[in-house]
Amino acid sequence: MFKNNLKITLSILKRKKIYSFITIFGIAVPLMFLMIIISTASHIAAFKSPQSRFDRVLVFELIKFSLQRDYGMSGTMYVRPTYDFIDKYIKPMKTPDKIGMVTAGDYYNLYINEQKTKLKGVYTDDVFWEIADFNFIEGKPFNKIHIDNSQLVAVIDRYTKDLIFGSQNAVGKTVKFFRNQYKIIGVVENVDISRQRTHANFYLPITTSLEYTKKDIFGSGCICLMLAGSKSQFSQIISEFRHLITNFELGSYDGLTKIDGDLESDSFNKLLQGLFENLFSIRLKQEGVIHAAYIVIFFFFILLPAINLLYIHISRINERSSEIGVRKSFGGNNLTLSKQFIFENMTITVFSGILGLVLTFLFFWVFNKSSVIPGLHIVMNTKSILLILALWIFFGVVTGFLPAYRMSRMKIIDALNQHDSFHYFNFLIWKAKRLKMLLIVEFTITFIALAAICTFMYHFKNNNGYPLGFDFENIYQVSVSQYDNEGSGFFGGGGYNEDVFEWVKLNSLVEIYGEWSWNEPYHEGYTQVNGKVTYGDQVLEKVHLTQTGPNMDKIFKLNLIAGSWFMESDDRPDYNPLIINKTVKQKLFKDKKAIGETIQFCENYFTVIGVVDSYKYHGEFSRPVDIMFYMNGFNNLNINSWSRARTDYFRARHGTTLGDINNMARSVSLAFPDYGIEITPLAAERAKYFRKIWIPIVMVAIVFSFILLIVLFGLFGVLWYNISLRKMEIGLRRAVGADTGKIFTQIVLEMLVWASIGMIIGLFIFAQVPLLKLISLDIQNFTSSVLTAGLVIYLLVGFCSLIPGLQAAKIKPALALHEE
């Protein structure tokens, strides 16, 4: 029987080549997407070396401070717990088995033969090595004695070892990392970038760092890892921790008294967030967005293909009801026939499953080989793949059973004459009407998805419509960080050195030089410095601030629409010049002149000296904000007690090449070996920014095209089926004189009607969904999004109708009638 069934199935697939192709591909492609997603997810979530034990680990990552100042400034500050804090207050905790720590990682430029390699280094304590289970190729980790004596020893990964020592052994040799020469005592296997708690290129004892061991709660901090004896002890540990943190007395820190913090295990969402931060420095803040993504994945990667599959199976049975009648009259019993149909469904399911698997393998092979994302090497997880396949096959059986069951209830004579005699069996009748219901559901879902995507896109597009407000060509950014800075902690100055900036400033390549703090062009910080502004009875809240100096207008070609830019001579103790942007001007002054007016900001009075058209420091796709520039010399705003991150910029002389700049950077690095000095073109910052923006866009585009693909397959199948069912009708119509165009129009029109019904339902739902609020996108894009989504669907229907429609139009009357 097996052989017979296979023979029948193959001959039927062979007879309807295009239809079979669409069926199999329409199932295989979504399956591939699903396998890719699940494999990637399970790769990220898997507890594998060196994080095998991390299912028992709780993480304490951030201390939360709430800051409230009377003059209108407020903010929440998250600071990592310092070595000192963990050592003094956390380590004495009784419930965890082990408490270790590791820093989030710092980057170090290693030069080998003029070639710069950026390496990630972390500082850890000895317990870290007991919590993680690294694979040592050589040597061993550092222990308590190393930590207690601040010994300069290091563990490196295979990549770094190969880079520095090639095939030689590394243990016993010394390498300079940051400011010190370290003796290598161990080499570990490379750690995948998705293992964010343990991934680094080199590991150093935390006590060899001056910066991380400062006795200050606002110093550079670590991630604290607690290993529980078993998962069941989590609740005990958490309650001990909560007790400790909420009763903690901070002493007096500039008005701060209380702290707060959470102890959490690494959930999949957190791992995902971590990976994103690691890879693209994107912060997926809202859990809601992640959950929405899950729902989208579920709908589009499982539900739509499932609907298509069901549709295909049902239409196949309907189409072949006469065949069923014949088989029954010549002795086929229900069981045998059901078996045959289930077998056919299974064959299609299995074929497409295998194809999906092959496509997935190919994808990962290319993905890993080309290292699109360096450091991320995804090993396909057999278990999860098998799970999906099993699920899929189960699904194939179920969707196969439904039609088979229906078929077995068919009266022979009705099957033969293709009557639908099942009015008494309502819920399983898949009459044409019901099939169309499925189609409408598909249109509804698609419409909602497309409209949501369009909203997102229009949001970007709209923002991009506002001018950026500054130039980025031929501008270079100078940033300096001191390796292992011993400065005065969070409230003190940054790790920069005036001498470094002076050195750069005097270089002959520099045409105009200036300095900027806060919210520089393409700034990506999470800190938002803002406050309340008053002019007369006008009050403006949440105005963004940036601090800069003379020359910046020339460097950045800022578009001043009134007044003038800061001058050196403006730097006087009794004078606070301020430049505002157009929106601030409109909100405060309306049509009146702003230049020369005095406005109050926090507790200070400023004189408006200029108005710029626009300044979108978060980049092209960000929303324009109200922003004011104050001058560098001004130090009375209290915000300077927050770490002042300074970045300098210069416009290079005409004709300067990137090579010239790199040489310059290299020589300044040699002159100041204890500093990490980066001179990067602003265009590169821009490119980085665009990469970050592109990732969500590309992801959305993938989902978008995927949805289109699924719907395309679905529609194509439906139309194909309709036309093959109506071949005779079409042939007849043509025989009695209907022309090709009419038939074609009729088919397309019918489809458009179903699409429209689906979209009306979709529109109704879309208008309700608070999704818009969740991702805080503009409602003003609603109409255009809805229209675009509608247009896309209509185009899709048109496109899908084209081939089957042409096929129908090509049907020769004689041929069609001949088919019975």
Added chain:
Amino acid sequence: MITLEKLDKVYQTDEIETVALNNINLSIDRGEFVSIMGPSGCGKSTLLNMIGLLDNPTNGSVSIDNFQIENWPDKKLALFRNKKLGYIFQSFHLINDIPVIDNVELPLLYRKGVTGKERRQKALDALKKVGLSARTKHYPSQLSGGQKQRVAIARAIVGHPNIILADEPTGNLDSKMGGEIMDILQNLNKNENTTIVMVTHDEHLSKQTNRIFHLFDGMQVD
């Protein structure tokens, strides 16, 4: 061997009720060759469907080989059809997706203990009998009406059923080919004692049968 008692068939559609058969009493003996005649729409095909167990009568009973066929389970009924009955449908009902030879093999497919080779051989023999040896690999849509009819006949005789139910088996054939088909049926009737019930409009053919059963508006007229 075939007995119909007080048989009624009423088709119930949304608005109208069609009485297709009304109080039919008919008995056909083993080895008989009966033809059914009557104007279009008088219920000939319906009667054949009742005998063929393809549909349930509204009232009355059908018994074949002394088996009263009522509420039989699907499996038993299927086996019974396979062994005892062979159909030649008025509109052929060939499966378009499989070639002629597979169409003919179909009844043997549902019969236990027949190997693939035997099936093929028997199907080829049946096709030879109806003069279609040259068209075995064709698909039904590639055949002429008469050729389709001959495939349907080959399919009906391939399993050597006890009863053949033929609904206008020669309707699409010229008189020469019609004669040949009639010969095949006569041979089966004579040599294998096959009971044959044939619907026809052709007086000439019906005269060659043992008995003519006349139907008018669902009722038998003698």
